[in-house]
Amino acid sequence: QSSSASMGMLIALASQGLIPITAALPILYGENIGTCVTSLISSIGASRNARRAAIMHLTFNVLGSVIFMFILSKPIIAIVTAIDPTDAARQIANAHTLFNIINVIILLPFNKLIVKLALKLVPETKGEQDDDSKVVKYIDDRMIETPSIALANIVKETLRMGEKSKESLNAAMDGIVDKSKEKIELSFKREKLINELQKLILNYLLKLSKASLNEDSRDTVDALFNTVNDIERIGDHAENIAELAQDIADSEMSFSDVGIGELKDMYNKVVSTYTYALEAMRTSNVELACKVIKMEEQVDMMEKSCRSNHMNRLNSSSCSIESGVIYLDIISNLERVSDHAVNIAQQVIAGRIVNK
Template sequence: MTITDVGNLFMFAGGLGMFLYGMHSMSGGIQKTAGNKMKELLGILTSNHFMAVVVGALVTAIIQSSGATTVMVVGFVNAGIMTLTQAVGVIMGANIGTCITAWIVSLGQLGDAFKAFSPSLYAPLLVGIGAFLIMFSKKAKKQTVGEILVGLGLLFIGLDFMGDAAGDYLHFPIFTRAFELFGSNPILGILIGVIVTAIMQSSSAAVGVLQTLAAAGGVVTASSAMYISLGSNIGSCCTALLSSLGESRNAKRSAVIHLTFNVLGALVWGSGLFVLFQFRPAFGTMGIDSVGISVFHTIFNLVCTVLMTPLRGKLVALSGLLVKGGDEQEQAEQSDDAITLRHLDDRILETPSFAVENAILEVVHMGHIANENMERAFEAVMNYDKEKIEQVYRTEKVINKMEKLITEYLVKISNLSLNEDQHMVVNDLFYSVSDIERVGDHVENIVELMDVKEDGEPITFSEEGRCDLAEIMDLVEKSFVFSISAREKVSMDDANKVVKYEDMVDNLEEELREKHIERLSRQLCNPTSGVAFLDIISNLERISDHAYNLAGYVMSEQ
């Protein structure tokens, strides 16, 4: 091996690295730019099948990997955000979304007649402009644009590097014979596509390399390119399959649906192409360029989606047969964390915008648990119930655990590629989790005041005291409920209601304190119960303060 050969090898490796990094950088920049749009896409997931396909295609076009999209789908299903039926649509759309990268690669490999319009010509300029924006612009939006430009430029430069490095060798007989072998043996061709994609963890990247080889040497035959493309679709399932190991049965089923869909498509098309090439050998042995690969890749995924859409229910049923187990068994196998923390899944971190929205869902879920515990505590105050008090203690431990786990998840999100608005939301979520946990502490304080030893006297209040407590409890509960609703819906109306209820609670707490002190001075109630009464309304006022904080975070984000 000569020094020139070593240099070409290094150039090909460097080109592949630039191509992959360019895809990653461009993906990160687009995700920052599309932050709020990605949030809207998450809401569309609950819509019809057609919209699920559209979402899958758009998300894959943004993050440049159908494998990563399917990994997120596994996470969504595992978190209970998506059903298996909805997952089918997103998975189908993900395959369509990979075609975007193929067409981008095709643009970079236009012929000499279109040299002036070739992105490769402008790639260095894109990198230069992008670098200047990143280094010298103080505005986050311009820096994000710079990130996209650098990624796009490196992608095309990487493709050129790979093409130049490989071009000197593709005319060797060994490459010609290899592609002839892949083209004449569909099983081998598909297997090569599976292996290369599994190694690169991206069908978009694998097809991009194939297009580069096709454009550089002209040795890639139509049959070999088509079989390898079919294999790359199957190879994209490897990441999701590995990701689903050890997760819920529905998570495993979503990965199996992806595999089944792609394997069936490859089998049908592979068989049809094999028959066609037997009758028309010239079709299989003719050369193919990057545009031809893009056309085939697009038609294949579109046709598979159209044909398989009426069978999506069958795909779900088949996944149930392959991954056995019912809902009751699923519930029994889940840990307490899995049941409580429904929306947190590290796979969703693949797309920061979705990760932020899922963190919001989990914070809201924590708020609902705290509110249910508050209701139990209020019932125990009005009508002493030892079992309810014990349940409050148990739930408070769950809330404390949720605070720790959600905070850890938020730390992971804060290290992702976020825009300014998303950073603000994540910071507010840190504070929100702390406020909800403090609400839980105050609820526990209230039941501790009511909890008495077996030989002790129960805490009782006069009829007037009970009415006063019922009044302030109603206001506090409404305040907290609307604060959680404000976060969930990003509703200014709900946040303003919290402000109103907070003022009412503050005024009422002062009024009730004065009334109760007067009752104590007139000896109209038991001193022990009187102290408990004052401590209870003090804790209630503090709960309202934390609700006010929660609403304030939402208001500051507008």
């Protein structure tokens, strides 16, 4: 279970002349497999990603041991013997170092295949993908000991939160257009999940900020604090629209066909802007992030046009005052969503969020 402890015992035996290098190497390779037990045990009851990480650790060491046992064993013995002809303990220590270095060099190009194997061994069912019973999906406090993995996972969790905000916004607008109470309730349900995610992600970011991070990773953590809040604010605007949809359903008021058409056009532009912002964050695509800023300018123009056209309808008495106020609130909330999308895109443009 502990390669360090067993290596110490092996070196002690070799230093007393009780075991030669040829007999020590198979034990050395076995130790590197045995040390995977720790991660396998710690993954019991953990998230699927934690179990996949343990499987990848085991796969990596098993493959390395097979390669060294059947292909590289004689070359390794020749190298360590040439470096230190008489000291068996030093030969074993050097062999252990070479095993780990060469193993990484050989298997690193195949890391995607190892990941695919882990995904196949620990698959995710469709039902689990859609399950909201677990608030968080990717983050695990045990991963903070490996900051690079923890950072990649928190970016994924933030993107997942972003998708939940989009789902809430979609449901809220469907509630406006279709007067669907089911969609309105779905939007409220998503908003509660978004608020829980915000608290858990911010708490995790705070813990991660105290870990050993390089300068770029620390910039990403700092940027994610802002991005999580932007996503939560988008959820708030979706909730505002859902509340307006509920008012419309309760009072049985309606908008003109022209007004509904303008709302749909603006909404589609806003959702596209937000979707591109999330995709820019997911892929670290600066060009796409710049496109978000240009699209937001179009949203601003659409908001002004919708406001002006609606005031004309109010003046011509083709729309009631009550529905007019709600209409203006809707387009105001939609415009604010695009503003937060720009904030997300600007973090990508500044190079502060780099998803590796």
